[in-house]
Structures are given as structure tokens and as C-alpha cells.
Amino acid sequence: MQTTLRIDDQLYRExxxxxxxxxVSLTRFLEEGLRLRLERKPTVPPASHSFRVYAxxxxxxxxxxxxxxxxxxxxxxxxxxxxxxxxxxx
Numbered sequence: 001m002q003t004t005l006r007i008d009d010q011l012y013r014e015x016x017x018x019x020x021x022x023x024v025s026l027t028r029f030l031e032e033g034l035r036l037r038l039e040r041k042p043t044v045p046p047a048s049h050s051f052r053v054y055a056x057x058x059x060x061x062x063x064x065x066x067x068x069x070x071x072x073x074x075x076x077x078x079x080x081x082x083x084x085x086x087x088x089x090x
Contacts, residue, residue: 007015019029060067080086 015029015033016026019026022029024032062070
């Protein structure tokens with residue numbers, strides 16, 4: 001994959017020089033640095049977060065088969081609409 005990064009000029013020159021000394025491309029050098037950073041275990045535990053809890057409504061009385069059928073119909077209508085075809089009447 002190709003991407004554009006904004007890197008401090010001095011940091012870029014140092015990284016390019018170090019990659020040349022190591023005999024690898026700058027791309028390979030940066031990939032290795034990213035891998036090392038991503039493999040490192042976080043030293044600070046993640047902050048705890050509390051989630052809001054909302055009251056739910058009454059349970060849905062429909063059967064799983066009915067819910068699945070409705071979902072399949074909606075998916076088919078969506079696919080047909082993408083093709084410019086109107087949905088068949090049910």
C-alpha cells in the first residue's frame with residue numbers, strides 16, 4: 001500500500017541515514033519501526049470507561065424465522081434497488 005506521511009525534516013534525514021547504514025530501504029526501516037512499536041505491550045493500563053445503560057422495551061414477539069425472512073426481504077430489496085430494479089411484490 002502507498003500512503004503519504006508528514007514527517008519532521010530532521011527525523012526524516014536521520015531515519016534515511018540510519019536505513020542506509022543498515023543497508024535497507026527507508027520503507028523497510030519504517031515498517032520495522034512500526035512493527036516494533038505495535039508489538040510493545042502498553043505500559044499504562046487503559047482508562048476505565050463507564051457505559052450508559054438504557055431501558056429496553058418489551059421483547060419482540062416475532063419468531064426468529066419471521067425476523068430472518070424480513071431481513072432477507074430487506075436485503076433483496078436493497079440489492080435490487082442498487083441494480084435499478086423495483087422489488088417484487090410479496
